[in-house]
Amino acid sequence: MTERTTGPEEPPEAAAAGQDPYLRHRRLLFATAYRMLGSVADAEDVLQDAWLTWHRADRSHVRDPRAYLVRTVTNLALNRLTSARAQREKYVGPWLPEPLLTSPDAAEETEMADSVSTAMLVVLETLTPVERAVFVLREVFGYSHAEIAGVLERPEPAVRQIAHRAREHVRARRPRHDTDVGRREEVTSRFIEACAGGDLAAVMELLAPDVTCWSDGGGKVTAARRPVHGADHVARWILGVLAKPQTRGVVAERALINGELGLLMTLGGTPVAALTYDVSDGRIQNLRLQVNPDKLTGVRP
Template sequence: MTGADDDVDESATRAFVENRRRILAIAYGILGTLTDAEEVAQDAWIRWSNVPVDDVRDPRAYLTRMASRLARNRLRDNLARRETYVGPWLPEPVATGPDAARYVERADEVSMALLVVLETLTPTQRAVFVLREVFGYSYREIADYLGGSEPSVRQMANRARADVRARRSRFETDRRRHAEITRRFLRACSSGNVDELIEAMSAEATLLADGGGRVGAARQPVVGPEKVARLLVALATGPGHGIRMRMVEANGQPALVGWADSGIAVSVHLVLADDRVEQVLMIRNPAKLGGLGSAEPAGAPGWSRRR
């Protein structure tokens, strides 16, 4: 928390520290990236350090309001900048699970599939959905945090919920089953079994790769199980600098993460529909891999690719 005045009193600092993870979590749900969420938390700290804290009756509510509005406004700016983003834009994964550092609370309740669906909402709809469905705030509280009337917030929440349910109704898979499919998918990639990969995918399977123009990645969606399978096998079995793929947990779901000697190089997330792979979300943009940590898990299922 840099940039704050030296004379910020101890109680104000303590109140912010106690609520920082909540601020990060709200901002991450609204923005979809940990990097942006951390900048929202920094902006919130700077503003909080200039607030007459003695006049604030409920620091948690005050900071929640601040974080919600900062994140919503930042999302509006981000959406404008994404018009020039190179290739598909995907959310930033965050490590979850009992052995992972918890970067933000409740990250396991916002799967990558859900974050992708939330991209279809307006910034205000998304903020309302996250505050209501993920954090359980009342309509009255949300109206206070974001501005507007309680009836309008209720109506917006209902519409956002219906839209999200319509888009993700088929994407509900038991975690154990998800892990089994992910493990088989990993084995098929590493063995070069194109037929097995095709069998694992739906007829509408699509691969989205986010390199952000910083590393090599398909700049258009790859559509169709055969095209997706052949691309994955080429990446998994072709020449490279030694990528060690492991199955980990990110955003509450099994994911595949690849480590090179320099650190994490890629993460792959499978979106399932009726026990088949509907989407392959591949994140290669280095700026979006920090939330997965850095330590390679020992003993996790995986494979290695060497030159």
């Protein structure tokens, strides 16, 4: 996260809760920025910039603070997303979103939890910045086409076309997965046990034949530079990583990551990896392993 050395600091929420509109809507603003950017650090930077903009604004002309703040955050996120696209072309290995620890209460809201799942964020990454903004505002937060047109300063008919195109794009690329929480818990328990025991056959049994594993090290730590495909290759790769000397002492814990049960790996209490996955027909379909230390701030308790 970029360090700020000038400008006002955000006031404590306890001191201004229920009074300052920025603080009142901060949860919504973060949710918008995070879904737009797939990055906890970038979302926090956007919120800090939004706070500065709000602080300097002539509020006598702001009729609807919530709409003003959402518009500010959306446009700041759009600008950041456009520049991030160019940077990601130089990214070392697969790029994955930053994982985020979520609360059980948030996970109970199925639609909202699904919209922040790692699988969904990966799909959103394939949209253009404007398509992503429209999809998030329309499909996640339920804004009308007219409201989105006001936020993006675009004609409403154009917004309707973008919304339709983005929705169809996401629908075609969204992975199919089980929504049964009990089944996911069972698969997770068996997966942890199989990996801990180094049981290749048991790990392979839990993986779908066409499973794919992505690992994001960002060039900061060792990770597979390309996706690993197939149950045999993925199982051997996972057990090979776990057998390395540098993984000794790593503890795997169940954790609610991006609204779904996943695994958080810690070493001496510090997160070193976050694993999310899709479960379909009782088997793991996709694995996404985030090991880039710069992208693990959102899973620190």
